[in-house]
Amino acid sequence: MNNPSPPSVPLLDLKAQYATIKDEIKAAIEPVIESQQFIMGPAVGELEAAIAQYVGARFAIGCASGSDAILLAMMALGIGRDHEVICPSYTFFATGGYITKVGAKPVYADIDPVTYNMDPDHVRTLARKCKRLKAIMPVHLFGQAADMEAYIQIGEEFGVPIVEDAAQAIGARDEQGIRVGTRSAISCFSFFPSKNLGAFGDGGILTTNDPDLADRLSILRVHGGRPKYYHKYIGVNSRLDSLQAAVLKVKLKHLDQWTRGRQSNAAYYDKKFKAAGAQTSQVPLSSGSGLPLRTPHPAGAQRPGMAMPGPSHIYNQYVIRVPADLRDPLRAHLTEHKIGTEIYYPVPLHLQECFAYLGYRKGDLPESEAAADQTIALPIYPELTRAQLDHVAGTITQFITQQAVAAR
Numbered sequence: 001m002n003n004p005s006p007p008s009v010p011l012l013d014l015k016a017q018y019a020t021i022k023d024e025i026k027a028a029i030e031p032v033i034e035s036q037q038f039i040m041g042p043a044v045g046e047l048e049a050a051i052a053q054y055v056g057a058r059f060a061i062g063c064a065s066g067s068d069a070i071l072l073a074m075m076a077l078g079i080g081r082d083h084e085v086i087c088p089s090y091t092f093f094a095t096g097g098y099i100t101k102v103g104a105k106p107v108y109a110d111i112d113p114v115t116y117n118m119d120p121d122h123v124r125t126l127a128r129k130c131k132r133l134k135a136i137m138p139v140h141l142f143g144q145a146a147d148m149e150a151y152i153q154i155g156e157e158f159g160v161p162i163v164e165d166a167a168q169a170i171g172a173r174d175e176q177g178i179r180v181g182t183r184s185a186i187s188c189f190s191f192f193p194s195k196n197l198g199a200f201g202d203g204g205i206l207t208t209n210d211p212d213l214a215d216r217l218s219i220l221r222v223h224g225g226r227p228k229y230y231h232k233y234i235g236v237n238s239r240l241d242s243l244q245a246a247v248l249k250v251k252l253k254h255l256d257q258w259t260r261g262r263q264s265n266a267a268y269y270d271k272k273f274k275a276a277g278a279q280t281s282q283v284p285l286s287s288g289s290g291l292p293l294r295t296p297h298p299a300g301a302q303r304p305g306m307a308m309p310g311p312s313h314i315y316n317q318y319v320i321r322v323p324a325d326l327r328d329p330l331r332a333h334l335t336e337h338k339i340g341t342e343i344y345y346p347v348p349l350h351l352q353e354c355f356a357y358l359g360y361r362k363g364d365l366p367e368s369e370a371a372a373d374q375t376i377a378l379p380i381y382p383e384l385t386r387a388q389l390d391h392v393a394g395t396i397t398q399f400i401t402q403q404a405v406a407a408r
């Protein structure tokens with residue numbers, strides 16, 4: 001008898017998720033369609049209340065995207081021309097890109113090679129050199145909470161607010177077990193479809209505990225006018241629409257279960273890779289120890305030198321690390337085997353052409369540059385079957401083992 005052909009494994013399969021909630025979604029959007037109230041209808045307020053409660057923040061303000069959330073946060077905090085905002089370089093473009101939209105300058109910090117999150121020690125060094133520092137923006141990259149304790153201290157030390165880019169991390173808990181989006185001045189979340197809580201299009205939300213900031217944000221997102229046509233601020237048009245809110249309200253009910261599915265898939269990959277000789281990202285790839293493959297810093301793992309249990313990881317992405325010269329051949333090999341992957345992110349922001357005016361050079365942020373050369377994201381969505389997980393892990397370990405043997 002022939003072996004069944006191996007399953008194809010897309011990087012993300014939103015159809016598989018939709019199949020499990022189709023009836024609920026249809027029932028939720030039908031009343032919005034009937035009402036024909038598409039902008040700022042009741043569903044938006046209901047979602048804002050539900051997200052505030054889920055995250056544990058006093059206020060949540062919907063907006064058009066995670067990128068706009070960053071823009072609105074900058075505007076609400078009065079950040080503008082020639083001000084400086086420290087953020088990581090190894091992140092999605094919007095983190096740095098939207099700082100510049102208000103005329104401010106992103107000051108790029110390097111990352112901790114274990115978690116891929118911004119390195120608080122480097123942030124402190126940069127903050128000392130800044131002349132017009134107005135905010136610090138950690139990113140909870142790939143869904144792993146950044147070291148909020150450190151950022152709160154640094155923010156107090158330098159007298160600047162923390163803005164969390166929590167676009168990839170809804171529900172992740174920090175080292176104190178507190179959900180991201182609650183301990184900073186303003187937090188920015190994205191509902192881009194590939195996020196753990198994804199809309200049927202673009203969407204975003206901001207959270208804050210400060211009533212004045214909440215008020216300003218809710219005015220800024222409607223052109224800065226309140227009442228309508230009376231403009232206290234020059235705002236933007238950045239509203240979450242009612243259809244998206246209705247979809248997200250349904251999905252929010254399933255979010256924790258989906259996150260557990262992602263965490264269990266991550267644990268399965270971890271186990272498979274470890275059995276093949278891989279180490280976690282706590283062991284540098286350059287150590288030559290075991291298989292040249294590093295799994296992500298695992299959920300809940302304690303960071304060296306930290307007293308509290310480690311922060312949680314909601315695995316918006318499961319990102320492994322391999323030597324730079326193997327990364328692209330591995331990706332090509334996986335594509336041949338019908339396995340979807342992505343490189344998050346091939347060029348760190350400080351080396352992007354559009355930021356050449358900032359004057360960074362290759363070698364300035366070595367950990368960000370190494371991660372950009374060595375990391376690759378694998379399928380991790382909760383609906384993956386055991387056969388798909390085995391196919392991904394098996395194809396990778398076989399390829400890396402062969403290459404490692406050939407190189408000896």
Ligand SMILES: Cc1ncc(COP(=O)(O)O)c(C=O)c1O
Binds near residue numbers: 139167204
């Ligand atoms: C870290 C990070 N910041 C900001 C954004 C921007 O979010 P959006 O795509 O909703 O504009 C994203 C989403 O892709 C992101 O991953």
